[in-house]
Amino acid sequence: MTTLAWLAGVGIRNQLRRRAARLKNPRYALGLLVGLAYFWWIFARPGSPSAAPQTAFSPTVVALAPFGLVLLALWSWIGGSYERSLAFTPAEVDFLFAAPVSRPDLIRFKLLRVQAALLFAVVLIGVLILHGPLPWYCRLIAVWVVLAALNLHQITAALVRIGATERGRAGLRRLGIPLLLVGLVAVAVVWSVATAAGGGSLDAFLTALDRPVPRAALLPFRLVLAPVFAPTGRAFVLALPGALLVLVAQYVWLMRSDAAFEEIAAEAGRARAQRLAALRAGRGLAAPRTKAPRARRLRLPLAPTGHPAVAILWKNLRALIVDLRTSTIVLASVGSAAVAAVIVWSAPSAREGAQGVGALCLMALGVATLFGPRGIRADWRRDLAKAEVLKTWPVGGFSLAAAELGATTLAVALLQYVLLLVAAATLLFGVLPPHEIGPAVAGGAVLLLALPIIDGVLVGIHNAFALLFPAWMAIGAERPGGIEHMGQTILTTVGALALFVIALILPALLAAVVWALLSHVPLAAAAGGALVAIVALAGELVLLIWSLGKLYDRLDPVAAGVAR
Amino acid sequence: MIDVQGLTKSYADVLAVRDLSFAVRDGEILGLVGPNGAGKTTTLRCLVGVIRPSAGTIAVDGHDLATAPLEAKRRLAFIPDEPQLFEYLTVTEHLRFIARLYNVADAEARSAELVRELELTDKQDVFPDGLSRGMKQKLAIACGLLHHPTALVLDEPLTGLDPGAIRRMKDTIRAQAASGVAVLLSSHLLTLVEELCTRILVIHQGRAVAMGTIDEIKSSRPELAGKGLEDVFLALTARQP
Numbered sequence: 001m002t003t004l005a006w007l008a009g010v011g012i013r014n015q016l017r018r019r020a021a022r023l024k025n026p027r028y029a030l031g032l033l034v035g036l037a038y039f040w041w042i043f044a045r046p047g048s049p050s051a052a053p054q055t056a057f058s059p060t061v062v063a064l065a066p067f068g069l070v071l072l073a074l075w076s077w078i079g080g081s082y083e084r085s086l087a088f089t090p091a092e093v094d095f096l097f098a099a100p101v102s103r104p105d106l107i108r109f110k111l112l113r114v115q116a117a118l119l120f121a122v123v124l125i126g127v128l129i130l131h132g133p134l135p136w137y138c139r140l141i142a143v144w145v146v147l148a149a150l151n152l153h154q155i156t157a158a159l160v161r162i163g164a165t166e167r168g169r170a171g172l173r174r175l176g177i178p179l180l181l182v183g184l185v186a187v188a189v190v191w192s193v194a195t196a197a198g199g200g201s202l203d204a205f206l207t208a209l210d211r212p213v214p215r216a217a218l219l220p221f222r223l224v225l226a227p228v229f230a231p232t233g234r235a236f237v238l239a240l241p242g243a244l245l246v247l248v249a250q251y252v253w254l255m256r257s258d259a260a261f262e263e264i265a266a267e268a269g270r271a272r273a274q275r276l277a278a279l280r281a282g283r284g285l286a287a288p289r290t291k292a293p294r295a296r297r298l299r300l301p302l303a304p305t306g307h308p309a310v311a312i313l314w315k316n317l318r319a320l321i322v323d324l325r326t327s328t329i330v331l332a333s334v335g336s337a338a339v340a341a342v343i344v345w346s347a348p349s350a351r352e353g354a355q356g357v358g359a360l361c362l363m364a365l366g367v368a369t370l371f372g373p374r375g376i377r378a379d380w381r382r383d384l385a386k387a388e389v390l391k392t393w394p395v396g397g398f399s400l401a402a403a404e405l406g407a408t409t410l411a412v413a414l415l416q417y418v419l420l421l422v423a424a425a426t427l428l429f430g431v432l433p434p435h436e437i438g439p440a441v442a443g444g445a446v447l448l449l450a451l452p453i454i455d456g457v458l459v460g461i462h463n464a465f466a467l468l469f470p471a472w473m474a475i476g477a478e479r480p481g482g483i484e485h486m487g488q489t490i491l492t493t494v495g496a497l498a499l500f501v502i503a504l505i506l507p508a509l510l511a512a513v514v515w516a517l518l519s520h521v522p523l524a525a526a527a528g529g530a531l532v533a534i535v536a537l538a539g540e541l542v543l544l545i546w547s548l549g550k551l552y553d554r555l556d557p558v559a560a561g562v563a564r
Numbered sequence: 565m566i567d568v569q570g571l572t573k574s575y576a577d578v579l580a581v582r583d584l585s586f587a588v589r590d591g592e593i594l595g596l597v598g599p600n601g602a603g604k605t606t607t608l609r610c611l612v613g614v615i616r617p618s619a620g621t622i623a624v625d626g627h628d629l630a631t632a633p634l635e636a637k638r639r640l641a642f643i644p645d646e647p648q649l650f651e652y653l654t655v656t657e658h659l660r661f662i663a664r665l666y667n668v669a670d671a672e673a674r675s676a677e678l679v680r681e682l683e684l685t686d687k688q689d690v691f692p693d694g695l696s697r698g699m700k701q702k703l704a705i706a707c708g709l710l711h712h713p714t715a716l717v718l719d720e721p722l723t724g725l726d727p728g729a730i731r732r733m734k735d736t737i738r739a740q741a742a743s744g745v746a747v748l749l750s751s752h753l754l755t756l757v758e759e760l761c762t763r764i765l766v767i768h769q770g771r772a773v774a775m776g777t778i779d780e781i782k783s784s785r786p787e788l789a790g791k792g793l794e795d796v797f798l799a800l801t802a803r804q805p
Contacts, residue, residue, distance in 0.1 A: 302660050302661070302664055303664065304660070304663040304664055304667075304668055304669065304671035304672070305664070305667045305668070305669055305671075306664065306667070308664060308665045308666070308667065310664060311661050311662075311664035311665045312665075314661065314664070315650065315653065315661050318652055318653060318657065319650070319652040319653075322652035322691075323652065386648045386650070387614070388609070388614055388644055388648055389642075389644070389648040391612075391613055391614040391615075392612045392613055392614060392637060392640065392642045393637065393665055394633075394634045394635075394637035394638040394665070394666065395634070395665065396634060554616075556615050556616065557614060557615065558575070558606075558609070558614075558615055559575060559615075563614070
């Protein structure tokens with residue numbers, strides 16, 4: 001274990017050194033400055049709500065926090081990705097798994113290695129966000145205990161879930177007692193809440209949480225959070241042993257689960273090579289796949305002949321379909337329906353409820369317009385990692401650029417159309433007065449035409465950043481971290497929005513001219529102005545695609561650092 | 565046919581390839597060999613259009629890669645040492661995608677033939693992360709051969725293949741050459757080069773240091789007479805004092 005501890009320590013040290021060395025590059029240094037400035041602005045600037053000194057945490061926060069922690073712990077069991085919790089790098093797999101190292105030692109190594117990321121989060125939460133009455137070092141310790149306990153719990157959940165998967169029914173039986181206990185506690189909590197006086201309000205919920213059974217169920221969570229909320233140094237010292245006790249108990253549970261995992265692995269008798277292959281494929285210590293993964297059933301037709309650029313659009317749409325998990329769709333649908341239900345339920349009348357839902361959809365439309373083209377990345381931002389193959393394709397720069405921007409643009413536009421449709425359905429029927437329906441429909445029609453063009457321009461700008469400054473962007477599956485990357489993200493996001501505003505100047509001017517010329521016929525002025533603006537923006541989009549094609553043709557993937 | 569004249573590629577102060585000229589005739593297999601850092605990968609990348617040469621011309625079947633890149637690329641196939649596959653496309657979808665990219669009219673029959681030949685039949689609906697390294701290499705090969713290229717560029721084509729697949733890969737390369745395809749094969753495996761290639765191009769520090777059949781190369785250097793390819797290679801690429 002001494003060697004593994006040394007390896008973990010050296011790994012963390014070298015990671016920090018590499019980050020520090022990277023700062024010699026102006027773009028990383030600038031990124032770090034912007035990232036730090038962002039945190040300062042949000043959390044520490046004079047007048048910032050989070051910078052205001054706090055004497056103690058609000059009783060509501062203290063009462064709700066253990067429940068929040070329960071939800072996070074539950075997520076590890078229901079939906080959390082255990083692959084990430086147990087992921088080893090290919091080098092670790094090749095060297096450590098082949099070496100005479102026991103699995104408990106490997107797990108301890110994994111725990112040590114995760115400390116670098118954990119400490120970053122601790123500093124972020126403890127110093128920048130939490131401004132409690134405790135000295136800063138007490139806050140750091142308190143936050144570390146919470147995050148470490150949560151991390152241990154995630155890994156334990158991962159091992160138990162893997163065990164259950166590998167053992168089939170036997171594994172599920174093994175999970176039976178913990179599941180029964182959790183089920184009983186959940187029933188008790190739900191029953192307490194349901195029978196609390198004044199059901200529905202937050203106070204009633206908090207009262208219910210304070211009843212004996214929920215209180216007992218939440219005890220480990222309260223204990224682990226107690227140092228964070230301690231009002232004085234003395235209270236912190238008194239609360240710390242309880243929190244550490246939970247941490248140690250969680251560690252013991254993890255190691256016992258690990259023993260079970262060894263047993264399970266022996267019983268299963270699967271080939272170790274398969275596990276290594278799974279690890280190499282980035283699937284962590286997950287059970288080896290007995291069946292090769294099959295494609296999602298939703299097919300997209302593609303004729304073997306025709307314009308080759310269509311193949312690239314098809315490929316990127318396919319990427320979006322494969323990425324889109326059923327759980328995401330279900331969660332998004334259920335979440336949206338729940339929010340809509342709350343709005344309608346809390347509104348004084350159905351009309352106002354519908355108005356609220358419509359307004360929310362329009363707000364979501366704005367957010368999707370500004371941030372959708374950044375968040376959805378089925379384009380060059382993903383493909384450039386395979387530039388060595390892309391550059392051999394017999395597709396011209398303009399066609400390739402148009403195809404690369406196409407899938408992301410279509411996906412964002414589809415999302416916007418859904419939001420627009422819901423907004424129209426809720427606002428047009430029974431909410432808007434009759435004389436406003438006509439202009440609203442016309443506005444909606446203009447949006448229908450304009451949105452894909454706006455999306456195309458924004459997606460094009462983000463792709464231009466990827467082609468011009470690939471080191472600033474997350475290319476392919478790469479997910480760089482650190483404050484400097486956050487700073488670069490802020491810079492590119494703000495830069496993209498600034499360029500977009502510049503792109504709007506010409507269409508706006510042309511629309512103003514048309515408006516002025518036709519001002520004596522307001523309807524024609526509005527329609528003409530909108531149409532001219534859309535055509536002008538479309539022209540700019542074509543120009544942007546052409547420029548991107550030229551840029552791509554000149555791109556040297558090796559010099560740009562996107563190919564080995 | 566691949567025709568390379570005066571190919572030069574430099575990066576800042578590094579001259580990776582210097583004034584390289586050679587041709588791969590139809591039906592010929594030219595072996596490109598050289599020590600690590602000799603400029604092989606840079607040469608291959610220039611040949612297939614991944615990077616632009618600093619100087620010189622490259623033509624595929626008479627189509628200049630600089631002035632008529634699409635015509636040249638339509639005739640080319642590049643199979644890199646590390647298979648570059650899309651993690652979100654299945655085996656079948658990779659082939660469907662490449663078929664459209666190159667407008668392969670007989671895509672269905674050709675795909676079925678390649679899938680059968682390369683033993684990918686039971687993996688057709690599988691994503692790359694469900695394939696072994698060798699299977700991924702086979703898929704990359706299938707993608708490369710799907711559009712009936714007239715010029716085939718291979719970088720370490722045997723990496724990750726099992727003995728049976730190595731045998732079939734060699735047969736495939738021979739068959740491609742026999743059907744008139746110009747094949748350029750880069751490899752560190754001198755036995756493979758000796759076994760398959762019609763001629764050999766040895767590059768060292770970005771320059772061509774020898775080209776021809778093994779016998780021609782040996783005859784040009786009397787001190788190499790009677791020696792094997794490995795000795796010839798080491799003698800040609802020995803570090804200059």
